[in-house]
Amino acid sequence: MKLIVAVSENWGIGKDNDLLFSIPKDMKFFRETTMGKTVILGRKNLESFPNAKPLPKRPNIILIRDKTFSCDGATVVNSIDELLALPIDFSDAFVIGGEEIYRQLLPYCDLCYVTKVQETADADKFMVNLDELPEWELVSESEEIEDNGHTLTFCTYERKKV
Numbered sequence: 293m294k295l296i297v298a299v300s301e302n303w304g305i306g307k308d309n310d311l312l313f314s315i316p317k318d319m320k321f322f323r324e325t326t327m328g329k330t331v332i333l334g335r336k337n338l339e340s341f342p343n344a345k346p347l348p349k350r351p352n353i354i355l356i357r358d359k360t361f362s363c364d365g366a367t368v369v370n371s372i373d374e375l376l377a378l379p380i381d382f383s384d385a386f387v388i389g390g391e392e393i394y395r396q397l398l399p400y401c402d403l404c405y406v407t408k409v410q411e412t413a414d415a416d417k418f419m420v421n422l423d424e425l426p427e428w429e430l431v432s433e434s435e436e437i438e439d440n441g442h443t444l445t446f447c448t449y450e451r452k453k454v
């Protein structure tokens with residue numbers, strides 16, 4: 293699996309079930325990177341989308357414990373085991389959050405796209421800090437980009453080969 297996330301300097305990702313930043317260039321990067329790919333997300337992340345609708349033009353897989361929940365245009369699973377039993381190619385699937393889903397699925401990921409926004413932000417949800425995990429290495433970082441009053445870089449982390 294792959295993971296895609298936008299983080300503040302302290303790896304904050306959200307507050308009050310919303311994103312911390314509105315950055316058109318990052319939204320474009322997210323859209324272009326995940327378009328046509330399977331995306332895996334948690335119930336709270338889904339609820340934060342406009343009208344709580346799955347992302348268009350991508351197979352969506354939603355994690356939720358409520359076995360009665362269904363969602364038009366998405367596959368619903370009730371556990372990580374059920375997710376992993378799906379007959380799909382996970383190597384090209386994207387974990388798109390939020391915090392609970394990132395934490396549980398990071399062990400299955402071998403590549404993370406991390407947009408680093410050069411700001412501290414008042415967050416209540418966080419991504420695991422990959423710079424503190426010895427099994428992950430930063431393999432590329434873009435030049436600094438300015439957008440909508442924010443400074444950001446696009447980073448790629450890879451799981452180290454053992």
Ligand SMILES: NC(=O)c1ccc[n+]([C@@H]2O[C@H](COP(=O)([O-])OP(=O)(O)OC[C@H]3O[C@@H](n4cnc5c(N)ncnc54)[C@H](OP(=O)(O)O)[C@@H]3O)[C@@H](O)[C@H]2O)c1
Pocket residue numbers: 296297298299304305306307308309310311312333334335336337338340355356357358369370371372388389390391392393394396417
């Ligand atoms: N910065 C970014 O790139 C980014 C990206 C995505 C999201 N976010 C932010 O992240 C925040 C949301 O994160 P979150 O941690 O609160 O919620 P979340 O990870 O989106 O969803 C959590 C929910 O997923 C379900 N779930 C979790 N583990 C499960 C499992 N093993 N089996 C079945 N269902 C499972 C549960 O739903 P039920 O309780 O209904 O069972 C749980 O309450 C928001 O602020 C959002 O804006 C940021």
